[in-house]
Amino acid sequence: MDLSYIINHLGEERESYFRAAVPPIIQSNNFIFKTAEEMRHALAHEMDEPFYTRGNNPTVSILRKKIAALEGAEEAFVFASGSAAIAAGVMSAVKAGDHIICVQKPYSWTTKLLNNLLSRFDVSSTYVDGSDPQNFEAAIQANTRLIVLESPNSITFEMQDIEAVVAIAKKHNILTAIDNSYATPLNQQPIKMGVDMVMHSASKYLNGHSDIIAGVLCCSRERAEHIFKGEYMTLGGIISPNDAWLMMRGLRTLPIRMERVSQTTPKVVAFLENHPQVEKVYYPFAQTNPQLELAQKYIKKPTGQFSMTLKANSVEEVDRFCNELTYFQMACSWGGHESLIFPMSVLYTSANYSETTLPWNLIRFYVGLEEADILIADLQKAFECI
Numbered sequence: 299m300d301l302s303y304i305i306n307h308l309g310e311e312r313e314s315y316f317r318a319a320v321p322p323i324i325q326s327n328n329f330i331f332k333t334a335e336e337m338r339h340a341l342a343h344e345m346d347e348p349f350y351t352r353g354n355n356p357t358v359s360i361l362r363k364k365i366a367a368l369e370g371a372e373e374a375f376v377f378a379s380g381s382a383a384i385a386a387g388v389m390s391a392v393k394a395g396d397h398i399i400c401v402q403k404p405y406s407w408t409t410k411l412l413n414n415l416l417s418r419f420d421v422s423s424t425y426v427d428g429s430d431p432q433n434f435e436a437a438i439q440a441n442t443r444l445i446v447l448e449s450p451n452s453i454t455f456e457m458q459d460i461e462a463v464v465a466i467a468k469k470h471n472i473l474t475a476i477d478n479s480y481a482t483p484l485n486q487q488p489i490k491m492g493v494d495m496v497m498h499s500a501s502k503y504l505n506g507h508s509d510i511i512a513g514v515l516c517c518s519r520e521r522a523e524h525i526f527k528g529e530y531m532t533l534g535g536i537i538s539p540n541d542a543w544l545m546m547r548g549l550r551t552l553p554i555r556m557e558r559v560s561q562t563t564p565k566v567v568a569f570l571e572n573h574p575q576v577e578k579v580y581y582p583f584a585q586t587n588p589q590l591e592l593a594q595k596y597i598k599k600p601t602g603q604f605s606m607t608l609k610a611n612s613v614e615e616v617d618r619f620c621n622e623l624t625y626f627q628m629a630c631s632w633g634g635h636e637s638l639i640f641p642m643s644v645l646y647t648s649a650n651y652s653e654t655t656l657p658w659n660l661i662r663f664y665v666g667l668e669e670a671d672i673l674i675a676d677l678q679k680a681f682e683c684i
Contacts, residue, residue, distance in 0.1 A: 308367055309364060373517060375525065383500075383514055384515075386515055386529035391475070397439045400423055405479075446476075475494060478496050512537050562668075563600050580605040607661075619683065
């Protein structure tokens with residue numbers, strides 16, 4: 299199934315909605331049946347047929363088909379946030395007394411899920427340096443049920459050898475899950491490498507317009523049926539039909555947007571790698587990255603997120619640099635049309651993130667759809683102020 303068909307046509311049975319070019323927003327929580335037998339059948343097949351929007355909504359269903367096809371998965375669920383998708387996937391794999399192995403420095407809310415929530419229910423976790431697959435094998439216990447990957451992660455961009463970790467997991471009959479938000483399905487498809495569950499913060503690249511919060515979980519049909527009956531329906535963290543429609547709109551331009559950032563970001567990174575006021579650049583495709591070969595093996599094209607540590611003497615100097623930027627705006631998310639920065643120094647006064655071990659002079663960057671030359675000039679202007 300080709301990419302163009304998936305994003306433009308898959309699941310869009312236009313003859314069923316007045317031959318409209320764009321699928322309608324079925325803004326209904328309820329669905330009507332003519333007979334008891336019809337209602338009985340829909341209830342028995344609620345994962346696939348509209349019965350109540352918490353389980354299946356026609357607009358969301360079209361989006362689910364597209365996402366599953368993009369990831370090369372049998373099924374996909376769309377949630378109200380990335381953290382909801384991750385939580386559903388992780389919780390579906392464990393019970394009280396089980397053990398999880400997780401890569402170091404994952405998404406902050408993954409950490410909170412493992413440390414603060416699941417620990418209350420006697421699920422333990424071990425964090426390992428994912429750069430060596432043998433670290434995962436060494437951490438396996440008799441009660442290990444799940445390995446959680448994030449390759450690369452979204453702050454310092456360490457990667458894991460996905461195929462090697464999957465081989466270890468399968469040898470020990472352990473499930474695997476990965477956060478694939480950074481690469482997108484266009485650049486990395488972990489399902490094809492044997493990963494059991496793939497999650498996304500769909501608020502980022504998959505939507506791409508900075509106007510919704512959403513999460514995605516892709517897996518096999520068998521696993522999806524398990525999750526649907528459990529975490530999906532019970533916790534109810536579903537996306538609204540309106541937001542599903544907006545995300546579908548965002549998918550139309552995903553290939554174009556990803557092609558754009560694959561061309562502009564390396565130019566910005568090259569400028570920073572050679573700048574005397576930059577201490578270090580963190581980017582999978584940076585020439586200075588010790589995991590460059592691994593990045594080239596797994597990720598088809600460069601994407602738009604990287605970090606750098608600034609040669610600064612104080613938080614005030616970091617603040618001054620950030621405040622001077624015009625095109626790079628300050629915000630916590632990424633993946634939209636606008637270029638962004640997130641200085642780690644702001645975490646040190648936050649109740650949610652105050653325990654971070656990230657350097658105070660680390661700044662995460664996201665390259666949006668602006669021209670590379672404009673972004674480089676913006677950076678140069680800010681460097682001149684410190």
